[in-house]
Amino acid sequence: MEPEYLLARAKDENILEKGECGGAVSSIFQYLLDCDLVDGVLNLSHGEDIYDGIPSLIEDSKDLIETCGSLHCAPTMFGELISKYLQDMRLAVAVKPCDAMAIKELENRHQIDGDKLYKVGLNCGGTVLPITARKMIKLFYQIDPADVVKEEIDKGKFIIELTDDSHKELKIDDLEDEGYGRRVNCQRCEQKIPRNADIACGNWGTEPGWTFIEIITSKGKELVEKARENGYIEVKAPSGKAVAIRGKVESVMIKMAQKFQNKYLEENYPSLEKWDEYWNRCIKCYACRDACPLCYCRECDLEKEYYEDSGDTPPDPLTFQGVRLSHVCYSCINCGQCEDVCPMEIPVARIFHKMQKKYRDQTGFTAGISDELPPLYSPEKE
Amino acid sequence: MSGNDPKIIGFCCNWCCYGGADTAGTARMQYPPNVRIIRVMCSGRINPSMILKAFKEGADGVFVGGCHIGDCHYDAGNYKWRRRAKFIEDLLPEFGINDGRFRFEWISASEGEKFQKTMEEFYNTVKKYGPLQRSFSK
Numbered sequence: 001m002e003p004e005y006l007l008a009r010a011k012d013e014n015i016l017e018k019g020e021c022g023g024a025v026s027s028i029f030q031y032l033l034d035c036d037l038v039d040g041v042l043n044l045s046h047g048e049d050i051y052d053g054i055p056s057l058i059e060d061s062k063d064l065i066e067t068c069g070s071l072h073c074a075p076t077m078f079g080e081l082i083s084k085y086l087q088d089m090r091l092a093v094a095v096k097p098c099d100a101m102a103i104k105e106l107e108n109r110h111q112i113d114g115d116k117l118y119k120v121g122l123n124c125g126g127t128v129l130p131i132t133a134r135k136m137i138k139l140f141y142q143i144d145p146a147d148v149v150k151e152e153i154d155k156g157k158f159i160i161e162l163t164d165d166s167h168k169e170l171k172i173d174d175l176e177d178e179g180y181g182r183r184v185n186c187q188r189c190e191q192k193i194p195r196n197a198d199i200a201c202g203n204w205g206t207e208p209g210w211t212f213i214e215i216i217t218s219k220g221k222e223l224v225e226k227a228r229e230n231g232y233i234e235v236k237a238p239s240g241k242a243v244a245i246r247g248k249v250e251s252v253m254i255k256m257a258q259k260f261q262n263k264y265l266e267e268n269y270p271s272l273e274k275w276d277e278y279w280n281r282c283i284k285c286y287a288c289r290d291a292c293p294l295c296y297c298r299e300c301d302l303e304k305e306y307y308e309d310s311g312d313t314p315p316d317p318l319t320f321q322g323v324r325l326s327h328v329c330y331s332c333i334n335c336g337q338c339e340d341v342c343p344m345e346i347p348v349a350r351i352f353h354k355m356q357k358k359y360r361d362q363t364g365f366t367a368g369i370s371d372e373l374p375p376l377y378s379p380e381k382e
Numbered sequence: 383m384s385g386n387d388p389k390i391i392g393f394c395c396n397w398c399c400y401g402g403a404d405t406a407g408t409a410r411m412q413y414p415p416n417v418r419i420i421r422v423m424c425s426g427r428i429n430p431s432m433i434l435k436a437f438k439e440g441a442d443g444v445f446v447g448g449c450h451i452g453d454c455h456y457d458a459g460n461y462k463w464r465r466r467a468k469f470i471e472d473l474l475p476e477f478g479i480n481d482g483r484f485r486f487e488w489i490s491a492s493e494g495e496k497f498q499k500t501m502e503e504f505y506n507t508v509k510k511y512g513p514l515q516r517s518f519s520k
Contacts, residue, residue, distance in 0.1 A: 272478040326430035
């Protein structure tokens with residue numbers, strides 16, 4: 001269907017105040033729970049500080065208030081949580097583009113029933129690792145990370161708010177030049193607006209206190225309409241200028257991502273010798289496999305005796321990452337979880353992303369976006 | 383065979399390429415004895431992991447032979463294999479293995495001569511590359 005745009009905000013005063021950009025997303029979740037359209041809402045609640053986000057299942061709409069507001073330092077993944085633990089529930093999920101991509105790939109593999117899900121997409125310019133965030137706030141902002149009460153990414157700047165209501169902001173570009181800023185896989189990510197969700201919400205182009213919503217599917221259209229009819233949100237049409245600004249922000253970010261892809265996957269791509277150095281560090285903890293939202297086999301080839309390296313470390317990369325690559329790389333959504341969890345700091349996501357790009361260039365299959373499984377699974381004669 | 387002679391693993395499908403090897407044998411056509419043939423029921427049964435395993439265990443070259451496109455005994459197995467083979471060609475260089483060390487070909491049971499010719503060519507290619515020396519070391 002043709003995309004539709006609108007601005008929305010909460011009617012509930014509490015949510016209007018605590019929510020991000022008028023709290024439209026929280027209000028939509030509230031509507032879904034109150035009207036018993038879903039059994040639960042899956043989103044992030046605040047942990048101890050702003051660097052801590054905890055994936056939470058909310059079953060009572062009163063608890064939604066705890067999940068209001070955005071967190072940019074919590075690179076979590078919902079896809080695997082749903083397929084492993086919440087398969088039988090009707091859910092609404094707040095998804096970043098990579099969450100939506102993981103869910104899509106799992107849907108294609110019949111690990112998630114898409115009919116049971118409302119995917120409320122959140123535009124995403126990237127996430128920051130909690131440890132990196134603390135380090136850079138100390139180093140570049142010269143502030144104790146514990147004194148930060150809120151963070152925000154806006155107009156290319158990472159903005160922090162302190163206990164005394166003052167703000168401090170630095171350009172993300174400058175932080176990234178120094179090796180800080182967003183996670184590297186987020187820097188490479190081209191999917192800034194989750195057009196594989198039902199609706200995509202964000203603050204690009206919007207006016208203060210309103211959420212910009214792009215309606216993508218008919219399910220999303222009905223959701224927003226019903227939420228409005230039932231008095232949870234109010235909506236208005238965005239100005240042509242707002243739509244244009246949003247489009248511009250997106251295209252600038254995509255161009256930047258392509259630049260970063262070039263930088264990380266071509267120009268500065270590790271040499272074979274460098275890769276060997278990385279592979280030699282591997283302690284075979286299987287964390288990359290366990291964290292991967294796409295790896296769902298109950299019996300893993302890596303643990304079969306004919307591929308297992310008789311318990312030796314480091315394992316031969318050919319039959320460790322090589323086998324993993326041959327199983328999932330064409331569907332790699334570049335979420336970066338493998339790299340995040342690697343205790344030996346092997347940049348695993350880079351080789352996966354590079355292979356997915358090669359595969360995409362040859363077959364046109366884009367992981368997490370295309371509606372069918374990769375052509376490698378196809379029974380067709382072609 | 384001397385120690386420097388290349389080791390080649392050849393996966394041949396039961397219905398065509400393995401028959402082709404048989405035809406070459408019964409007709410006493412000479413081809414390099416370096417290829418160790420493993421019979422599989424269909425080229426569509428071969429997955430990238432098996433190729434990787436062969437290289438890991440010390441093969442200097444890996445060959446896969448299936449039925450001609452359109453002739454698969456199981457209808458579409460070789461189409462599936464062809465898609466995987468293309469992927470393998472992309473994957474091997476990432477681990478420092480020249481994709482010339484991997485070859486696949488369609489050979490029917492009557493094509494003993496094609497089997498002989500292919501083996502000679504592939505042997506020469508792999509011989510030219512020399513023993514596979516992977517920089518990854520334990």
